[in-house]
Amino acid sequence: xxxxxxxxxxxxxxxxxxxxxxxxxxxxxxxxxxxxxxxxxxxxxxxxxxxxxxxxxxxxxxxxxxxxxxxxxxxxxxxxxxxxxxxxxxxxxxxxxxxxxxxxxxxxxxxxxxxxxxxxxxxxxxxxxxxxxxxxxxxxxxxxxxxxxxxxxxxxxxxxxxxxxxxxxxxxxxxxxxxxxxxxxxxxxxxxxxxxxxxxxxxxxxxxxxxxxxxxxxxxxxxxxxxxxxxxxxxxxxxxxxxxxxxxxxxxxxxxxxxxxxxxxxxxxxxxxx
Amino acid sequence: xxxxxxxxxxxxxxxxxxxxxxxxxxxxxxxxxxxxxxxxxxxxxxxxxxxxxxxxxxxxxxxxxxxxxxxxxxxxxxxxxxxxxxxxxxxxxxxxxxxxxxxxxxxxxxxxxxxxxxxxxxxxxxxxxxxxxxxxxxxxxxxxxxxxxxxxxxxxxxxxxxxxxxxxxxxxxxxxxxxxxxxxxxxxxxxxxxxxxxxxxxxxxxxxxxxxxxxxxxxxxxxxxxxxxxxxxxxxxxxxxxxxxxxxxxxxxxxxxxxxxxxxxxxxxxxxxxxxxxxxxxxxxxxx
Ligand SMILES: Nc1ncnc2c1ncn2[C@@H]1O[C@H](COP(=O)(O)OP(=O)(O)OP(=O)(O)O)[C@@H](O)[C@H]1O
Ligand SMILES: [Mg+2]
Numbered sequence: 001x002x003x004x005x006x007x008x009x010x011x012x013x014x015x016x017x018x019x020x021x022x023x024x025x026x027x028x029x030x031x032x033x034x035x036x037x038x039x040x041x042x043x044x045x046x047x048x049x050x051x052x053x054x055x056x057x058x059x060x061x062x063x064x065x066x067x068x069x070x071x072x073x074x075x076x077x078x079x080x081x082x083x084x085x086x087x088x089x090x091x092x093x094x095x096x097x098x099x100x101x102x103x104x105x106x107x108x109x110x111x112x113x114x115x116x117x118x119x120x121x122x123x124x125x126x127x128x129x130x131x132x133x134x135x136x137x138x139x140x141x142x143x144x145x146x147x148x149x150x151x152x153x154x155x156x157x158x159x160x161x162x163x164x165x166x167x168x169x170x171x172x173x174x175x176x177x178x179x180x181x182x183x184x185x186x187x188x189x190x191x192x193x194x195x196x197x198x199x200x201x202x203x204x205x206x207x208x209x210x211x212x213x214x215x216x217x218x219x220x221x222x223x224x225x226x227x228x229x230x231x232x233x234x235x236x237x238x239x240x241x242x243x244x245x246x247x248x249x250x251x252x253x254x255x256x257x258x259x260x261x262x263x264x265x266x267x268x269x270x271x272x273x274x
Numbered sequence: 275x276x277x278x279x280x281x282x283x284x285x286x287x288x289x290x291x292x293x294x295x296x297x298x299x300x301x302x303x304x305x306x307x308x309x310x311x312x313x314x315x316x317x318x319x320x321x322x323x324x325x326x327x328x329x330x331x332x333x334x335x336x337x338x339x340x341x342x343x344x345x346x347x348x349x350x351x352x353x354x355x356x357x358x359x360x361x362x363x364x365x366x367x368x369x370x371x372x373x374x375x376x377x378x379x380x381x382x383x384x385x386x387x388x389x390x391x392x393x394x395x396x397x398x399x400x401x402x403x404x405x406x407x408x409x410x411x412x413x414x415x416x417x418x419x420x421x422x423x424x425x426x427x428x429x430x431x432x433x434x435x436x437x438x439x440x441x442x443x444x445x446x447x448x449x450x451x452x453x454x455x456x457x458x459x460x461x462x463x464x465x466x467x468x469x470x471x472x473x474x475x476x477x478x479x480x481x482x483x484x485x486x487x488x489x490x491x492x493x494x495x496x497x498x499x500x501x502x503x504x505x506x507x508x509x510x511x512x513x514x515x516x517x518x519x520x521x522x523x524x525x526x527x528x529x530x531x532x533x534x535x536x537x538x539x540x541x542x543x544x545x546x547x548x549x550x551x552x553x554x555x556x557x558x559x560x561x562x
Contacts, residue, residue, distance in 0.1 A: 012291055065290060174368075180330045181369035184361040185430055186353060186385030203381065206371035210416065 009169055011129040015060035018130045021246045022139030028253040029127040035257050036116050036123075039264025042274045045115055047260040052119060052126075061129045069125040070118055077114055084110035091273065104273045111274070128165070137162035141231075142240050155231025163219070171212060178207045277327055277359070277438065277470075278303045282336035284322055284494075296322040297333075298494045304472065306437070309464050311481035311502075312474045314491030315516040320474045321364060323491065324440050327472070328359040357386050360436030364443050364474075366427030370415035375401070375426050378415050382434040393433075400433035401426070405459050421452040428456075432463075438470040439463070445480065457484060479520045482506070482541040490517070503539040522546040529553070 017025070036048060056066060070077075090105030128136070141158040148154050179189070182203045189200050284297040296319045304310055314320050325331040326338060329345050329352050338345050345355055363369065372378035379397035380390075388396065401411065404425040410418065415426055428444065441460065445453040461484050464471045475481050481488060481502070488505045490498040492515045498505050506512075509519035509527070526538040526546055536553045540546040 062290065177363070178369055180325065181363045181366065182381075183330060184328060184356055184363070185369070185382040186357055186434060187381075188353070188385065203369075203371050207368050210371075211368055 009128065010132050011061045011065060013060045013130075015058060015130065016245065017055060017059035017126070019245070020130075020249055021240055021242055022131050022135040023143055023240060024242075024246045024249045025127050025131050026136070026139050026143060028249060029124055031253050031257050032123045033120055035260045036119055038257075038261055040112055041264045041267075041269070042271055043267055043269050044260050044264025045112065047256065047263055048119055051256045051260075052123060055126055056122075059126055059130050061126070065129070066122055066125060069129075070121055073117065073121055077117055080117060081110045081114050084113050108273050133162045133165040136165065138236070138240055153231075155234070159231075167212075167215070170215070171208070174211055175204060175208055178204050178211075276303055276305045276339075276341070278337075278339040279326070280337040280339070282323075282326060282333045282338065284319075284326070284331065285334045286322075288334070296494050297326075300336075300494075300496050302489060302496060302499060304438075304470060306470055307468050308487060309461075309471045309485045310473070311485035311488045312472060312491060313476065313478065313481055313488060313517060314497075315476075318491040319494040320491055321442055322494075324361065324442055324472060324474060327438070327440060328356050328361050330356075330361070357382075357434050358436055359438045359440065360431040360434055362428050362431045362439070362441045362444060364446060366430070366444075367415075367420065367423035369427060369430070370423060373414060374412045375406070375415050375418070376411045378426065379429045379433045382430055386434060396433045396435060397429070400429040403432055403459065403463055404429045405455065421448055421456075424448065424452075424456065436469070438472070440472040440474075442474045443476065444473070445475070445477075453480070460484070478506075478512075478518060482520045490515075502541040506541055507539060 032048075032051070056063060085102055085106050086100050088106035088109045089101075089103050091108075092104050093101055094104055094107060095102040131139070137158045140161065141154055144152070144154045144158070179187075183189075187200060187203055189197065189204075192200065280301050282297055282300045283295070286292065286294040286296055300323065312320050312323065322331065326333055329338075332346065340355055340359065343350065345352070370378050372381065376394065376397055379400055380393040383393040383396045384390075398411075401408075406422065406425045406429060410422065415423060418426065424444065428441070432439070439460075444456055444460070448456065457480060460471060460473065463469060473481065473485060485502065487500065488498070488502055489496060490505060490512065497515065498508055498511075506519040506523045509523050512519055520541060522540060522543055522545075523538070526536055526540050526549065529536050529550070530538045534550075534553045535556055536546075536549045540549045
């Protein structure tokens with residue numbers, strides 16, 4: 001049921017992507033996200049598709065899993081597409097009925113926007129699928145380390161992030177359990193109008209919040225009992241170190257960014273309106 | 275008037291790295307009025323199994339019949355099934371949410387469509403059945419002790435007046451006194467109302483004392499199924515899968531091995547005591 005939400009989760013597997021240094025994955029993901037915005041052409045998206053496809057293939061994460069991760073944004077996606085389709089003006093008119101007009105520019109923008117959104121989510125979920133929350137935090141902390149000099153509590157922020165990520169599956173599991181327990185008592189989450197449905201959420205949300213606070217409390221106690229006192233003077237058991245494969249990944253990603261920039265910007269190629 | 279499972283299989287998260295077959299070809303029938311114990315070590319599929327019995331989890335393959343009707347038929351009334359087969363989850367106190375205990379217990383009957391008066395009547399009866407002290411009826415469920423919460427949660431299911439009551443480790447995390455009280459109350463309930471009761475437990479001692487029949491689960495498969503006596507006769511096999519027969523089984527087998535004329539199948543302490551007394555009397559008689 002609710003466990004089907006896969007966004008933000010770690011997918012344990014053996015792959016070249018999994019074994020990369022988390023810093024590489026964070027930086028390359030950011031580069032990929034940026035690359036989606038520095039161009040807006042068919043060839044550019046072809047480049048992005050090839051790159052993303054290659055990474056997904058290398059990561060050993062089933063495509064089905066990644067597509068499932070897109071489910072939560074379907075509404076947002078539809079909204080964007082519809083808005084762009086009808087509200088963007090420019091180019092010739094393709095279709096006109098009643099008060100709605102679809103222009104060439106509208107169709108183009110809405111299609112590209114949809115692809116861009118999907119790639120944004122897919123790109124970042126590849127990072128979370130292939131990097132354990134601990135790895136992600138370590139990488140983040142190391143990358144942001146320089147900010148310590150200007151009094152940003154980097155370690156604390158990183159720790160908060162990793163705890164939040166770690167808790168997503170736990171809370172989902174908990175929600176699933178509570179939902180089942182209330183269904184066993186005859187609760188009905190599927191029928192009724194919006195207000196009735198919102199009301200039906202109360203028996204889930206209250207126990208869920210209670211348990212989230214309880215867990216947070218337990219975790220704080222457990223951390224304190226093990227003498228956790230923040231980042232100062234803390235050493236790592238496995239310090240992050242770059243290897244050959246990490247440098248290769250950086251190189252390939254940079255190469256990709258350059259290619260997509262050049263191809264997407266300067267190669268004048270158009271298929272119909274795209 | 276029974277629950278029948280036919281070749282039920284269940285797989286968690288099929289097609290992913292987390293794929294896990296939790297039930298393998300499980301079949302059995304529970305007739306109305308039986309007191310059944312389900313035991314198995316951690317992760318053997320007990321919780322998964324009982325969630326099938328009221329349709330919360332849908333079997334990957336196989337059929338489940340309740341009162342002769344297939345619960346997976348399209349026109350089957352799942353809500354009615356859930357109100358007739360009451361399921362109390364492991365750590366049920368985490369489902370409490372209302373402002374006070376009485377209102378929380380009313381949640382079930384309210385969902386069944388009873389009037390507020392009937393709800394309250396059912397709720398009071400249920401709370402009484404589980405021995406919940408009346409002075410706490412208006413207390414917030416979050417301010418109760420663990421044992422009281424457990425009782426309130428069990429009452430929450432009983433208030434729906436189910437024909438079958440399934441309890442998933444109702445005594446986990448309780449002290450021996452709380453454990454015995456809850457189990458005694460369940461046994462009383464079974465005796466007085468003739469309700470079918472399915473009790474999931476780790477503890478052979480608990481189960482042996484109360485149930486008519488034991489189903490042993492091992493790695494998602496039904497390993498043994500029979501009366502406590504029959505099941506505990508296989509105590510060597512039980513040990514191999516990380517379970518143990520009640521202490522008395524061992525004592526009786528050892529006595530037997532040392533030449534005492536006792537029946538090694540005694541499963542409760544009372545039975546064992548009787549057997550031992552009988553054996554001693556027999557000896558004295560022979561000596562005299
Ligand atoms: N939601 C889930 N997703 C994936 N696997 C699960 C899930 N729930 C249980 N499992 C797995 O299914 C198997 C059976 O679990 P189940 O909860 O039925 O065991 P159990 O016999 O009730 O154990 P316990 O005595 O600890 O309560 C376990 O191996 C468990 O890891
Ligand atoms: Mg269980």
